[in-house]
Amino acid sequence: MALNFHQLHIFYTVAERGSFSAAAQALHMTQPAVTMQVQSLEDYFGTKLLLRSTKRIELTEAGRTLMPYAQKSIELIRDTDQAMASYTKQLKGKLQLGSSLTIGEYILPRLLGPFGQEYPHIAISMKVMNTTQIIEEILNHQLNFGLIEAPVSHPDMHIEPVMKDELVLIAPTNHPLAGKSDVTFEQAMEYPFVLREQGSGTRLVMEEQLRLQSIDPAQMKIVMELGSTGAVKSAVEAGFGLSVISSSSIKHEVALGLIRVIPLSNIVFKRYFYSIYLKSSLLPISAVSFLSFLRERDLEQWL
Incomplete structure (x- = not known):
């Protein structure tokens, strides 16, 4: 019997999951099939790798020794898929991903067309939802991966930056700051703000950058908190206040003269968009190809 990657992955x-049943669910296998593959691996090495108990699986000394090599084998397969993704133009199948609001509403619609031209046989199914929902659906294997606006910490998830973005200060066209070019954020804080809700990726990035500049977000005059980027833009256009929002989401409104971008002289809100997926799972080659597309292409030509 030869050692194979499939058994190492199982x-x-x-x-990682702590039980055969949880692993079977994650791998879309039956529990007896998972048990059989682990037993085959133990037969190959001639030693026990796992201690079975009624509560939780524990690693033997041999199992602890094998774990980093099994992890490296998974990472090697991922790297191999990524290296070969640009050559697999005839891929077929369905790609299921989740996306947070700004990315799903304003970024990906402009990128799916070019991606579809390169990979015409991949059907993409995208759900637009918040980060918590994306994590839940990935854990439940309803999504291959997600794209989110702020990094999160989760023990089962791999997080990786894949795209750059910038937040900008926007104002109604008749605002006193409109047209000025040397505005500080402290000056902007003298006026009312309309912001995304607490916990949104955009809000988290803005508040983090302000604190790094020793500016307290709690001092902002927030008159309205809204649950979508579109609602924020409409409120600013209607004159309710200033906002900080992704530059990718306002190109249409700025071109039509509906809102104004105010250059800030003392702060830049740079950020990344992140991919998120299970550490223990291997992405389908369609998902690897899509992530490689995001990493390697000059996306500005479409955005």
């Missing part, structure tokens, strides 16, 4: 997933 062993790693059982160890």
Whole structure:
């Protein structure tokens, strides 16, 4: 019997998940099939790798020794898929991903067309939802991966920056700051603000950058908190206040003269968009190809 990657992947997933049943669910296998593959791996090495108990699986000393090698094998397969993704033009199948609001509403619609021209046989299914929902659906294997606006910490998730973005200060066209070019954020804070809700990726990035500049976000005059980027733009256009929002989401309104971008002299809101997926799972080659497309192409030509 030869050692194979499939068995290493199953062993790693059982160890990470802590039970054969949880690993079987994650791998879309039956529990007896998972058990059989681990037993085959133990037969190959001639030693026990896992200690079975009624509560939780524990690694033997041999199992602890094998774990980093199993992890490296998974990472090697991922790297191989990524390296070969640009050559697999005849891919077929369905790509299921989740996306947070700004990315799903304003970024990806402009990129799916060019991606579809390169990979015409991949059907993409995208759900626009908040980060918590994306994580839940990935954990439940309803999505291959997600794209989110702010990094999160989760023990089961791999997080990676894949795209750059910038937040800008926007104002109604008749605002006193409209047309000025040397505005500080402290000056802007003298006026009312309309912002995304607490916990949104845009809000988190803005508040983090302000604190890094020793500016307290709690001092902002927030008159309205809204649950979507579109609602924020409409409120600014109607004159309710200033806002900080993704530059990618306002190109249409700025071109039509509906809102104004105010250059800030003392702060820049740079950020990344992140991919998120399970550490223990291997992405389908369609998902790898899409992530490689985001990393390697000059996206500005479409945005």
